[in-house]
Amino acid sequence: MRRLLLVVLLFWTSSALVRVPLRRVRSIRAQLRAHGLLDQFLKHHRPDMFNRRYAQCFPPGTSSLRLGRSSEKIYNFMDAQYYGEISLGTPEQNFSVVFDTGSADLWVPSSYCVSQACASHRHFRAFESTSFHHDGRMFGIHYGSGNLLGIMARDTLKVAGLTALNQEFGESVYEPGATFVMARFDGVLGMGYPALAEILGNPVFDNMMAQNLVDEPVFSFYLSRKTSNGSLEGELLLGGTDEALYNGPINWLPVTAKGYWQIEMDSVAVQGERLFCPRGCQAIVDTGTSLITGPTNDILILQQHIGATPTNTGEFLVDCVRLSSLPHVTFVLGGTEYSLTAEHYVRKEMFGDREMCFSGFQAVNIVSHEGPLWILGDVFLRQVYSVFDRGQDRVGFAPARHRTEQ
CATH class of the missing domain: 2.40.70.10 (Acid Proteases)
Structure with a gap:
């Protein structure tokens, strides 16, 4: 029994x-x-x-x-x-x-x-x-x-x-x-x-x-880095989380404004040097956009640090040959560091028979009562397992376990 x-x-x-x-x-x-x-x-x-x-x-x-x-x-x-x-x-x-x-x-x-x-x-x-x-x-x-x-x-x-x-x-x-x-x-x-x-x-x-359709007032996202070879491309889970898709404990951050999933970001560092929002700033966790965006002045400086050059469409190109030498960009959230390498924040696209590399950072000015907002889009979210908790009004991150891509 x-x-x-x-x-x-x-x-x-x-x-x-x-x-x-x-x-x-x-x-x-x-x-x-x-x-x-x-x-x-x-x-x-x-x-x-x-x-x-x-x-x-x-x-x-x-x-x-x-x-x-x-x-x-x-x-x-x-x-x-x-x-x-x-x-x-x-x-x-x-x-x-x-x-x-x-x-x-x-x-x-x-x-x-x-x-x-x-x-x-x-x-x-x-x-x-x-x-x-x-x-x-x-x-x-x-x-x-x-x-x-x-x-x-x-x-x-x-x-x-x-x-x-x-x-x-x-x-x-x-x-x-x-x-x-x-x-x-x-x-x-x-x-x-x-x-x-x-x-x-x-x-x-x-x-x-x-309507009491979910066991918990929580949903979570796993976003894959690849689109082929039969691997899991992404998954939305309604009602909880899947421990098989992430490693370690979840780092929880309270929602600071109940509109977007808005949280406080401690700082943004380039190669270990804290360059942006050193006293904290607000960020939106957004699965609907692939980019990481921030205030124009900050993003232009960040593009310079990663050696990106502007195009006439407002995007920034990076030399594909230099990716291994580009600096890490680290987002500090709730005291935890999330470091992105160039392989994470550079978008590769084929243009005819030529590969082009674009910066995954974009300048977008969004004004709020708390100051300028950053957007943590899929460029960031592919590296983490993200959890959205309506019951306790908080967002959680844990390192994603890309087991099928190893």
């Missing part, structure tokens, strides 16, 4: 962890560069120009049209690389989405969408779902590099083995610009705090917690 009870307990415990496989693909920025379109794209998708061109298409008073809030997003989805599958409706309609801790809305293209971007992506067909609830209110989201306009709705959402009823989401009907034309994903599933949401109602993970 004891053995039977133990087996049942182990099965129940393991089933409480829901695993969502993540795929890693070439970013929109890399695709644009490969087609020789990046320079033209950036010229026509500056946030100020986009506002002037499309602001009249959005509901009056759309808060996300503020430039201060949207400036970060021009880099967000242009560099998104990891996405997974969800389904909406009854019977199920499948979509690929970016699981984004830097936003809080769920949206997918509508069957009524009139934009070019929707032609190459899956659409939600409300009239085919028996569990669909019409809302009808309009919403607008401005991402800087891609805007969208849509209507709100509610339906059954399935993520791996979890079913959330009456989930609020957006049906996108208008996606101007070229950003989402190039995207490999259909939509976005935001995992930030409700304060970030443009769509009224509970964000997805809040809805899961309210």
